Amino acid sequence: MKLLSYNIQYGFGTDGHYDLTRAARVIDGADIIALQEVERHWSRTGHDDQPAMLEAMLPHYYTAYGPAFDMDASTTDGARVINRRRQFGTMILSRWPILWTRLHLLPMRRMITPLNTQNPALEALIVTPLGPVRVFSLHLAHVGVEERLTQIDHLLRLHAEVPQTGGPWSGRDDEPARNWTESQPEPPAPQTAIWMGDFNSEPGSAEHIRITGASPYHPGAVYAGGFVNAVAHLGQTLHTHEKIIAGVQRLRQLDHCFVTGDLAPHLRRAWTDNTETASDHHPLWVEM
Template identity: 40%
Template sequence: MKLVTYNIQYGIGRDGKFDLERIAASLDGADIITLQEVTRNLPHNGGVDLVAGLASLLPDYFYIFGPAMDVDFGTRDANGKPANQRLQFGNMVLSRWPIVASRNLLLPRTRRFNRLNLQRSALEALITAPSGPIRVYSVHLDHLNLEERATQIRYLKERVYAYAMEGGAASGVSEFGFPELPSPEEFVLLGDFNMDRTSPEYIVMAGEADYAEGRQIVAHHPVDAFSLAGGVPDGAVSWMDDDKPEKNRLIDFAFVHAALATRVKRTWIDDEAKGSDHLPVWLELD
């Protein structure tokens, strides 16, 4: 099973060009895809509906979209009637196998006055893969404030580990004649976490490393897939600024439930992709 996460930056690459086809091409071969910064009616890319565009370019996938930010600045048509062209910004999950249920988890945030602060979310997909049901999350955390990211991570972990108790998107559906949805313990968190591996909020996610024995694989912390299967090469990055290369960082990750750690076969970053200021991060599970 191959999974990939890609922050597509509204479809605009580091060259300033909008090209959805090259983004779709970078995802070739993936079984499950998680995307961030997927938009509808955004002026920066001509208002293109990226959800419809990606669905058209990737017709062999089931897909869901979860808008984190959803606003209408009062748009009206030529006759003065409501145009209902809502500006949406959020995450997407695509899968070769059915996505039987989903939830859009809105992450905690604070009101910011000096810089833009958009609502962020984690889009949950319950997927019936051939190896069994699995939960996959497309995650996008705040990009400016460590404290906010840490709060978002704590909330996300609470929801992810409380899945069986909460029942996911629905439970008790047998009342209406439907089969009960599976409730898998295993999950994968993929996305743009806007943190690096030395940051305090990374410890909130993955747990503290012992001074002598390092970080352990435990049931209550997700496991960074980069720490498994050979790790990631020194100097690897997933976000790039061609004008200020000193700012390039590794901020996109795949975290797996501890029970999946032995199934992580390899991880890699596609440094040939040009469709965004981020690079696709891949994860392969046995």
């Protein structure tokens, strides 16, 4: 099973050109894909509906889209309103059906500068060859460590409460004539989970220690949050982002895959393609 996490920078490559087909080419072939920075109806991308375009380009995948940033982009032809929402968020694609999803809006602080926007964590239940797994595509804040730690604490609380909360619906349908559940049984909501996305933080950071409960470079430690950093667990060092900071070229791993401890024994390898130019991030692959 091949997992892929990829911040596609809304289709803009390192050459500054917009071409969503390049991102589609990169991700085709993975089994479960977590995308970040997928948008709808922005002028910079020709008002494209990127989730719909990716669905059309990758018709063999099940998909779900979770926008966190949402504003009005409606127009009028003089006779009627043409309703459109300008959206920015995360997306999950899967070889297997996505039985349910729910979008978590992560805590944020009001800012004067720089610009801050609502961050998402899209959760999906997928029955994989390893069993049912709750898969997240998430994008943590870029504005600072404290906001990211608050967001991580929120996600860890949600994770801890899963045995009590279950999935998006539970219980016996007491109005069968209305068929609220479409005759589907109560879906699984296991603690087994995979978090993938742009964490805007590096291995060894306070954010990663908060997720794992220990340094990610000590895979034998007890993980307070129940999560394992996949790349570090495999003893690898990768980078998924390159940026000049204070005149120095920095190679950073900002994109990560964390798995609950029960999945750690299934981790096989991780890699990225640092020659890929379809986005300012490089795709992170993890095989289980």
